Amino acid sequence: MTVITYVRGDATAPRGKGTRIVAHVCNDLGGWGRGFVLAVSRRRPEPEAAFRGWHRERARNDFGLGAARFVQVEPHVWVANLVGRRGMRTARSTGAPVRYEAVDAALALLADKAVELGASVHMPRIGCGLAGGSWEEVEPLVLRRLVERGVPVSVYDFDG
Numbered sequence: 001m002t003v004i005t006y007v008r009g010d011a012t013a014p015r016g017k018g019t020r021i022v023a024h025v026c027n028d029l030g031g032w033g034r035g036f037v038l039a040v041s042r043r044r045p046e047p048e049a050a051f052r053g054w055h056r057e058r059a060r061n062d063f064g065l066g067a068a069r070f071v072q073v074e075p076h077v078w079v080a081n082l083v084g085r086r087g088m089r090t091a092r093s094t095g096a097p098v099r100y101e102a103v104d105a106a107l108a109l110l111a112d113k114a115v116e117l118g119a120s121v122h123m124p125r126i127g128c129g130l131a132g133g134s135w136e137e138v139e140p141l142v143l144r145r146l147v148e149r150g151v152p153v154s155v156y157d158f159d160g
Contacts, residue, residue: 004142004153011036011156012043014122019076023110023123025084025103025131028065030055035130040079047071047079054081066105070113080113080121082106085131096132103127103138107145120152 007015014020024036032041032048041048050071054063063069069081084103103126114121126142127133146153 004139004147004155006155006157008159009156010039010158011122011124011154012039014077014120015154016120019078019117019119021070021078021080021110021114021117021119021121023080023082023121023126025098025106025126026051026081027085027097027131028063028083030058036124044073044079046073047081051081065099065102068106068109068113078113078117078119080106080110082110082126084127098127098131098133098138100127100133100137100141103133104141104145107141111145111149111151114146114151115149120154121146122154122156124156124158 009015011022014022024040030052032051037048050069054061054069063083065083065086067083071079071081073079082103084099084106085097086099110121125135125138127138128135142153
């Protein structure tokens with residue numbers, strides 16, 4: 001049976017062989033500038049450019065909560081931009097910007113892509129950083145959408 005593998009390390013440098021998808025949660029405002037996305041951009045510029053273009057053209061595409069966009073950055077490495085945050089947290093914000101139903105919908109799209117590519121998925125604890133979510137809420141979504149479909153998942157806790 002497939003399970004989530006928890007590892008220490010950098011999710012932007014996914015371990016293992018074969019096709020790998022690095023997944024992370026984005027906001028629905030088109031903002032890209034804090035948190036895990038900075039590490040993604042330091043390693044590869046394409047996911048940010050694709051996200052910004054996707055947002056800019058949102059009147060003519062599927063951009064929005066629950067959507068996912070996949071960007072190939074190396075022959076066997078993709079990045080999944082998953083829209084699972086409503087807005088951004090500010091000093092005056094109340095409540096977390098994570099939207100679990102949107103994370104769930106985006107994970108379903110991620111699962112379809114991973115199965116199509118025969119890929120493993122690599123991620124930080126998505127939805128739990130700037131999005132303010134709880135891993136106790138997100139982990140069951142990852143299990144249901146990915147693991148139950150046989151997709152190998154590695155969750156990275158950063159050591160740096």
